[in-house]
Amino acid sequence: MVRMPTSHAPATDRSGLRLMHVHAHPDDESSKGAASTAMYAAQGAQVRVVTCTGGERGSILNPKMDRPEILANITEVRRQEMERARDILGITQSWLGFVDSGWPDGDPKPPLPEGCFGLVPLEEATERLVREVRAFRPHVMTTYDERGGYPHPDHIRCHEVSVAAFAAAGDPDRFPDAGEPWQPLKLYYHHSFNRPRMQALHDAMLEHGLESPWAERLKEWKPEPEWDDRITTRVPCGDYFGVRDQALLAHATQIDPDGFWFAIPRELQQEVWPTEDFELVESHVPSSVPEDDLFAGVTPDA
Ligand SMILES: [Zn+2]
Numbered sequence: 001m002v003r004m005p006t007s008h009a010p011a012t013d014r015s016g017l018r019l020m021h022v023h024a025h026p027d028d029e030s031s032k033g034a035a036s037t038a039m040y041a042a043q044g045a046q047v048r049v050v051t052c053t054g055g056e057r058g059s060i061l062n063p064k065m066d067r068p069e070i071l072a073n074i075t076e077v078r079r080q081e082m083e084r085a086r087d088i089l090g091i092t093q094s095w096l097g098f099v100d101s102g103w104p105d106g107d108p109k110p111p112l113p114e115g116c117f118g119l120v121p122l123e124e125a126t127e128r129l130v131r132e133v134r135a136f137r138p139h140v141m142t143t144y145d146e147r148g149g150y151p152h153p154d155h156i157r158c159h160e161v162s163v164a165a166f167a168a169a170g171d172p173d174r175f176p177d178a179g180e181p182w183q184p185l186k187l188y189y190h191h192s193f194n195r196p197r198m199q200a201l202h203d204a205m206l207e208h209g210l211e212s213p214w215a216e217r218l219k220e221w222k223p224e225p226e227w228d229d230r231i232t233t234r235v236p237c238g239d240y241f242g243v244r245d246q247a248l249l250a251h252a253t254q255i256d257p258d259g260f261w262f263a264i265p266r267e268l269q270q271e272v273w274p275t276e277d278f279e280l281v282e283s284h285v286p287s288s289v290p291e292d293d294l295f296a297g298v299t300p301d302a
Contacts, residue, residue, distance in 0.1 A: 011043060012043050013044055014040055014043040014044045014045035014295065014300070015044040016301040016302065017040075017044075017045040017046070017139055017295050017300045017301075018045065018046045018048070018137060018138045018139050018140075018301075019037075019045055019046070019047045019048070019138055019139070019294065019295075020048045020050060020132075020133065020136055020138035020140070020142070020184070021033060021047070021048075021050070021141075021142045022049075022050045022129065022141065022142070022143045022158055022161070022162040022165075023049060023051050023052065023158065024051075024052050024117075024152065024154040024155045024157070024158040025051065025053055025055040025058060025154060026051055026054070026055045026078050026079070026081060026082035026085070026251065027058075027078075027081070027082075027085075027248075027251040027254045027255065028051075029051070029085065029089070029091075029093070029247075030085050030089070030244065030247040030248045030250070030251060030255075032149065032192060033142060033190055033276050033278075034089060034240075034243070034244040034247050034248070035237040035238070035240040035241050035243065035244040035276055036237040036240070036294070037049075037089050037091060038088075038089050038237075038240040038243040038244060038247070039235075039237045040294070040295075041089060041090035042240070045295070046092070046136075047089070047090075047091040047092070048091065048092050048093065048094065048132075048136045048138065049086070049091055049094075050094055050095075050096055050129065050132050051082065051093060051094070051095050051096065052098050052117055052125070052161065053096070053098045053099060053101070053116075053117045053154055054075050054078060054095065054099065054100060055074075055075075055078045055100050056074060056075050056100045057099075057100040057101065057102030057103075057116075058074070058078070058253070058254060059103075060074075060254075061253070061254050061255065061256060061259075062252055062253055062254065062255060062256040062257070062259075063256065065252050070253060078251075078253065078254075081250050081252060081253065081254075082251075085247040085248075085250040085251060088243060088250055089243065089247050094132060096129060098116070098117035098120055098125065099113075099115055099116050099117060100116065100154060101118035101119070101154045101157075102116070103152060112153060116153075116154075117154050118153035118154060118157050120157075122160060122161065122164060125157070125161045126164040126165050126168060126175075127175045127178055129161050129162065129164075129165035130165045130168050130174070130175045130178045131175070131178040132165075133165055133166075133169040133182060133184060134169055134178060134179030134180055134181065134182045135179055137182045138184050139184060139185050139295065139298045139300075140186045140188065140294050140295060140298065141162065141166055141186070141187050141188070142187075142188045142189070142190060142278065142294070143158060143159055143163065143187070143188075143189060143190075144156075144158055144159045144189060145159065145190070145230075149190060149193060150193075159189075162187075163187070166184055166282065169181065169182055169184065170182060170183025183284060184284075185283065185284045185285050186280060186282065186283045186284070186285065186297075186298065187280075187281050187282040187283075188233065188278040188279060188280055188281065188294060189230075189278065189279045189281055190276075190277075190278060191230065191231045191277045191278055192276045194227075194231065194277060195218075195221055195223060195224060196228055197277070198214050199214075199218060200272050200273055201214065201264050201268070201269065201272055201273060202214045202215065202218055204264075204272045205264060205268070208268065210265075212263075213260040213263040213264065230279045231278070231279055232278065232280040232290055232291065233277065233278040233289065233290065233291050233292065233293075234276075234277050234278075234290070235275055235276050235277075235292060236274055237274070237275065237276055238269070238270035238274030238275075241266050241270060245261075245262065245266065275292075278294065283297070285297040285298055
């Protein structure tokens, strides 16, 4: 029998695998882990983003969109932006239905606004997320680390609610009215915004005679080797950086196309740091780290 040579390795098939990302605001799904999200979705995994708040208190960060009629309809505008990003990434998305806490500006910080996500009792928010987990039945969940990735009150709360829901969703005694118990197998924190990556991209820009967008940030950000050592999982997904960028651009009120997000040529990013990075914090399947796949050790549903 003659074996025909194949020019391409068969694409990885992720059918029967489900991944849930829990995020604080619309746009966070496109700025954290978006390339691996697009890759897993393209390979056949089902990916669901749960967005805790509507992003109602986000400022308009793109000068071209800073217009009164957009600000007056910001909730609806951000919904539409989220729908575009969702379609670009090839995922599904649901809203947990809480209200953005806003960034507390000032010294001392002002109190959080009444009724916002940051003030909702943990049990109440956890029950809503448990309901989402039990309905979607993810094998893998991701969220922010305990510092929130950055210290927005909604990001800290998103971390707390996700960790609580990961622990509760499989327990029949917790939230018995929120659906059939389902235990996700692995929990990860996002770690792509790490200093070594920023330094590597900064150095590469200078080597190519380009202006780095990170010079100031690096001066202020002291090295944190112990923090960086927490990374267990680097997912190669450079081929999907273009999809990530399109999803980011869909959040037109939040992302300035002429801003720092796009200051580093994509080819340089693919060459210098072609992964998105995560920390495996809990696993109910045998896993050995370091690893390069969020689904390592997970068997797909038949
Ligand atoms: Zn956010």
